[in-house]
Amino acid sequence: MGILIPPLVLGGLGMILGFLIYLVAWKFGVEEDHTVRDIEHLLPNYNCGACGYPGCKGMAEALVSGKAVPAQCKPIKKEEIEILNKYLEALKTGTPVPAEVK
Incomplete structure (x- = not known):
């Protein structure tokens, strides 16, 4: 069980940070003409x-x-x-x- 904790924590952290990057790109993205x-x-x-x-x-x-x-x-x-x-x-x-x- 102890071997599953680090990959789950890193995977969850990666998903959260990926979602935050998506939100920032959506909010501050520049639309090209x-x-x-x-x-x-x-x-x-x-x-x-x-x-x-x-x-x-x-x-x-x-x-x-x-x-x-x-x-x-x-x-x-x-x-x-x-x-x-x-x-x-x-x-x-x-x-x-x-x-x-x-």
């Missing part, structure tokens, strides 16, 4: 920095805030720029247009 993620998926994802931003996520954040234009991305293709412009225009007007993710 889905539009940034959608636009990031529309970019080539080379993370080259040629646009002047630190990777494609930085470029996507700049596009959402209006600080950048899609043509700043050097490796992007013309068709991808058109898709990206459609998505950004839909964001401005508020019309629900799904992103064409690769």
Whole structure:
């Protein structure tokens, strides 16, 4: 019987601490903007920095805030720029247009 006490105590302590971590993550978690993620998926994802931003996520954040234009991305293709412009225009007007993710 004495051999079962340490694993039960450690298991119970692990469950309690795990639940506390879950509660803290739920209470203080930061929700990411889905539009940034959608636009990031529309970019080539080379993370080259040629646009002047630190990777494609930085470029996507700049596009959402209006600080950048899609043509700043050097490796992007013309068709991808058109898709990206459609998505950004839909964001401005508020019309629900799904992103064409690769």
